[in-house]
Amino acid sequence: MKSNYPLVSVIVPAYNMEQYIAETLDSILCSTYKNIEVIVIDEGSTDETISIVEKYIAQDKRVHLLKQKNAGPSRARNNGIQNCSGEYILPVDSDDLISPSFIASAVTAIQSDTDIKVVSCRCEFFGMRKGEWILPDFNLNKLAIDNRICATSMYRRSDWVRIGGYNEKIIAREDWAFWIALLKDGGKVYKLPEVGFYYRVRAGSKRFQDRKLKSFVIKRLNIMFPDFFERELGGQLYVQRTHSAKINSVLRWIRPQDITLDKSWTDYIYFVKALPRIVKYAKKERTPIKLADQNVQVQEFGLSLGSYKSSPARKAYLKAIEGKEEIIGYYAERRFLFFNKSFLIK
Numbered sequence: 001m002k003s004n005y006p007l008v009s010v011i012v013p014a015y016n017m018e019q020y021i022a023e024t025l026d027s028i029l030c031s032t033y034k035n036i037e038v039i040v041i042d043e044g045s046t047d048e049t050i051s052i053v054e055k056y057i058a059q060d061k062r063v064h065l066l067k068q069k070n071a072g073p074s075r076a077r078n079n080g081i082q083n084c085s086g087e088y089i090l091p092v093d094s095d096d097l098i099s100p101s102f103i104a105s106a107v108t109a110i111q112s113d114t115d116i117k118v119v120s121c122r123c124e125f126f127g128m129r130k131g132e133w134i135l136p137d138f139n140l141n142k143l144a145i146d147n148r149i150c151a152t153s154m155y156r157r158s159d160w161v162r163i164g165g166y167n168e169k170i171i172a173r174e175d176w177a178f179w180i181a182l183l184k185d186g187g188k189v190y191k192l193p194e195v196g197f198y199y200r201v202r203a204g205s206k207r208f209q210d211r212k213l214k215s216f217v218i219k220r221l222n223i224m225f226p227d228f229f230e231r232e233l234g235g236q237l238y239v240q241r242t243h244s245a246k247i248n249s250v251l252r253w254i255r256p257q258d259i260t261l262d263k264s265w266t267d268y269i270y271f272v273k274a275l276p277r278i279v280k281y282a283k284k285e286r287t288p289i290k291l292a293d294q295n296v297q298v299q300e301f302g303l304s305l306g307s308y309k310s311s312p313a314r315k316a317y318l319k320a321i322e323g324k325e326e327i328i329g330y331y332a333e334r335r336f337l338f339f340n341k342s343f344l345i346k
Helices: 021-029 049-059 073-082 102-111 157-162 174-183 206-211 214-224 226-233 241-254 263-273 275-285 312-322
Strands: 008-014 036-042 063-067 088-091 116-127 131-133 154-156 188-201 257-261 298-301 329-335 338-345
Touching: 008 021, 008 073, 008 102, 021 036, 021 049, 036 049, 036 073, 049 063, 073 174, 088 102, 088 157, 102 116, 102 154, 102 188, 116 174, 154 157, 174 214, 214 226, 214 275, 226 241, 226 263, 226 275, 257 263, 257 312, 263 275, 263 329, 275 298, 275 329, 275 338, 298 312, 312 329, 312 338
Parallel strands: 008 036, 008 088, 036 063, 116 188
Antiparallel strands: 088 154, 116 131, 116 154, 257 329, 298 338, 329 338
């Protein structure tokens, strides 16, 4: 019989947080929901952070400490979750706070519906800024433009396993990448009506530091989720995020596509529409191209002056069909009078 009080693992990365971490741990440990474990991951602190955490460990057996080199929040969270035992995960940064009732309310909500993948809440700023942090209601199209879910939201550990955890190449806005990976193929986000999370605004806040890495983050997201952005924005995400769909619409008009897929692969149309970017990223990252978790071969053709009516990829596709070869399909992109590039997928 499923427990009404499953274990919740609270994951707390920390680096030189002696000024704040006691307040953070106090807010977690005074939760009305008692079946929790708190995993603090110290990233090589040189101040008194570890000593403070060790005092909490001596007083409360629910607190645990892991140590690692400073490798960023994604590595720290993955390390903590790999070593936790909870059915549900709640990340909390080591200078933020949660309300006493947040974990209990989140567990009730996530257990009420298997389609709920994430439970968030209303949020408030404190410190250098006051007032409620207004995050719009979730939808996938808006998530493609900006993160609409606070990092301190509850999700299932099984979903963390399913998507391979936090991407450790993302060194800023890592929660945005994580939510896309978790939700792009479906699932609900439930927002609690109560204020459950308090975000500390201070001069050294990661939120301010991440703004300087905007271009890097967008580039990395395009590499990670080309088919997601193709589906939601009609192409890639740009630094001018809110204009991405309009930019892509104009480019698609200038560069129309010709695509044919075998009937058994039609669900992957957005993957194929994004193929030029996928091939480009695969070359740069030196990784295989995967479709439905299978490695696929992609043959690339360049500009052919004789390709006004039919692209080289289409000709190769028809030849393969005639020879009864197994073939997935082809992609071709026209620019001006000629097919500028085309790809055969098999």
